[in-house]
Amino acid sequence: MGNNSYGQCGRKVVENEIYSESHKVHRMQDFDGQVVQVACGQDHSLFLTDKGEVYSCGWGADGQTGLGHYNITSAPTKLGGDLAGVNVVQVATYGDCCLAVSADGSLFGWGNSEYLQLASVTDSTQVNVPRRLPFSGVGQVKQAACGGTGCAVLNGEGHVFVWGYGILGKGPNLVETALPEMIPPTLFGLTELNPEVRVSRIRCGLSHFAALTDRGELFVWGKNIRGCLGIGRLEDQYFPWRVRLRSAGWGVRVHSAAGQQGSLLPGPGAGQMPPAAGTGEPPGGASHRPGPVRL
Structure with a gap:
């Protein structure tokens, strides 16, 4: 469902189709196996099946x-290249950049x-087939993440590596790198x-970027557009910063999600925050907030 101007919803492009008025969910059946993950890019979609x-x-x-x-x-069409035969x-x-992690910890x-x-x-600035990325010193990759200009991977030891362009998390002097650099684990709370x-x-x-620890602590860094980092201020953040949640007992238990100009994180069950009277906005009337707000 949604905008299908370029076939990103996996169906034929219909000329002059008005997507904003369509609420139909189209079933997709072009897969050999069951789909277990979907990842949406700017105008493309990726699907992972239970066959890897x-x-x-x-x-x-x-x-x-x-x-x-x-x-x-x-x-939906199956990819080949270096992914052929890979689980x-x-x-x-x-x-418009894509990453894939294999069962043996390789990155593509x-x-x-x-x-x-x-x-x-x-x-080249464009790669139209999957390529294995020969990163040394990273170890077995467990998870990958793509941003607009930067990428990150998490290895089996819980270490975070970043590369690409932008505020990558190692201070203002690192703005561009072709090879992954590890963010010091101490910046995520590791101490004696x-x-x-x-x-x-x-x-x-x-x-x-956002990183979640096994203690349920959320760390963020990068461009703080419209307060999307949730750190209580609007300045950009050059190192991982722990998000302070307002309600006692909050901890991010499973997932966090980072969007273009905002972030979401689950907390304990809570109702929707009522809007300020007559405004349709959260209490305080701000159109964007630099800190987390319970929904």
């Missing part, structure tokens, strides 16, 4: 469909490399008194 195979559809001008061409594809366990995309990428996301395997702290999940937004 990756399918894609949508806009392919930067190679983000990974099908060996730069055209529009309106039906994939996770896919990630956001803008395709799509846009304008910001050095895939510079480890090519000087807490030696077992590990990052368990990572996410990317357009130009910001």
Whole structure:
């Protein structure tokens, strides 16, 4: 469902179709196996099946469909390249760069490399087939995340590595790198008194990152557009910063989600925050908030 201008919903493009008035959910049946994960990019979609195979559809001008061409594809099509015969366990995309993680901890990428996301395997700014990324020193990759200009991976030891362009989390002096750099674990709460702290999940937004630890603590960094980091102020954040949640007892238990200009995180069960009288906005009337608000 949604905008299908480039076939990203896995069905034929209908000329002059008005997507804002369509509430129909279209069933997709072009897969060999059951779909276990979906990742949506800017104008393309990725699908992972229970057989470890990756399918894609949508806009392919930067190679983000990974099908060996730069055209529009309106039906989910299985990827080959270096992914042929590989058991994939996770896919990630956001803008027009894509990553895939295999069961043995290898990392694969395709799509846009304008910001050095895939510079480890090519000087080209576009890669239209999946390529294995030969990153040394990272170890077995457990999870990958793509942003608009930067990427991140989490390895089996709970360490976070970042590369690409932007505010990557290691201070203002690191704005561009083609090879992954590890963010010091101490920035996520690792100390002599807490030696077992590990990052368990990572996410990317357009130009910001989020990391969740096994203690339920959320850390964010990057461009703080419209207060999307939720850190109580509007300045950009160059190092991981722990988000302070207003309600006692809150902890992020499973997932966080980072979007273009906002982030979501689950807390204890709570009702919807009522709008301020006559405004349709949260209490205080602000159109955007620099700190987390319970929904």
